[in-house]
Amino acid sequence: MTRDKKPYMKLADIKETLRAEVIVGQDKLDLPVETGCASDLMSDLLRGPTNGAVLLTGLNNIQVIRTSVISGVVAVILIRDKKPMPEMTSLAVEHGLPILSTPFTMFSSCGRLFNKGLRGVE
Amino acid sequence: MPELQRNFKVKFNDFMKAGDVSIQIQSILKAIGFDPDLIRRVSVCAYESEMNVVMHGGDGDVSLIVGPKDITVHVRDDGPGIENTEQAFQEGYSTATHEHREMGFGAGMGLPNIKKSADTVEVNSKKGKGTHLKISFNVE
Numbered sequence A: 001m002t003r004d005k006k007p008y009m010k011l012a013d014i015k016e017t018l019r020a021e022v023i024v025g026q027d028k029l030d031l032p033v034e035t036g037c038a039s040d041l042m043s044d045l046l047r048g049p050t051n052g053a054v055l056l057t058g059l060n061n062i063q064v065i066r067t068s069v070i071s072g073v074v075a076v077i078l079i080r081d082k083k084p085m086p087e088m089t090s091l092a093v094e095h096g097l098p099i100l101s102t103p104f105t106m107f108s109s110c111g112r113l114f115n116k117g118l119r120g121v122e
Numbered sequence B: 001m002p003e004l005q006r007n008f009k010v011k012f013n014d015f016m017k018a019g020d021v022s023i024q025i026q027s028i029l030k031a032i033g034f035d036p037d038l039i040r041r042v043s044v045c046a047y048e049s050e051m052n053v054v055m056h057g058g059d060g061d062v063s064l065i066v067g068p069k070d071i072t073v074h075v076r077d078d079g080p081g082i083e084n085t086e087q088a089f090q091e092g093y094s095t096a097t098h099e100h101r102e103m104g105f106g107a108g109m110g111l112p113n114i115k116k117s118a119d120t121v122e123v124n125s126k127k128g129k130g131t132h133l134k135i136s137f138n139v140e
Helices: A011-017 A042-046 A062-071 A086-095 A106-115 B020-032 B036-057 B098-102 B110-117
Strands: A021-024 A035-038 A053-057 A075-078 A099-101 B004-010 B060-066 B070-077 B120-125 B131-138
Touching: A011 A075, A011 A099, A011 A106, A021 A086, A035 A106, A042 A062, A042 B036, A042 B110, A053 A062, A053 A106, A062 A075, A062 A086, A062 B020, A062 B036, A086 A099, B004 B020, B004 B036, B020 B036, B020 B060, B036 B060, B036 B070, B036 B110, B036 B131, B110 B120
Parallel strands: A035 A053, A053 A075, A075 A099
Antiparallel strands: A021 A099, B004 B060, B060 B070, B070 B131, B120 B131
């Protein structure tokens, strides 16, 4: 859970913790994730500092992908088993942005990751 | 003389494309090799403005001008204009529709986020005459 004393989780750890399905980014499970954020409000993300963070969201549209790219989010987790639209998937592939889908709710997903040591963007 | 200038068109209500211009701006700034924090600030401002044009502004255009000491983003639209600029910069003030909120926007954070991220913001808007936003960033 540490790398040069800086806490982080690999995307693979997040996948396991959230029992998530990888929709985009099967080849990126080694990706280090430094922080987490959870929001359905895209302007909250843009307020930062979300560089290097994983995003948990219940919002399921193409703006999630564009907002993530703009705000430096490194992976998107859709909660409650939501699956992305085809246009979201292709845009995420284009930008190399992993998308995972977890059966857990927003609250439970955040709690599980926090319990594993992942902290929020502050 | 600017070192680089790029102009882009933004289409009203085109949510499938909304944000695409800002991602192109982000790519240009990355290719030049600016500081990641500066790139994030410019990209966020471009994106919030672009979304404002798509949601409220009518058709518009965005210009990116990279100079030796600064980066400027101009966002112009021919939409309804901002009736009360002071109010529009207040956090939480919003004229968004239900559709905008379903997209994850319309929380009244667009212009406040721009003000927070930019070094200077100038707004020139009149009711019925469209809006021109000039957003500038110092390059150290």
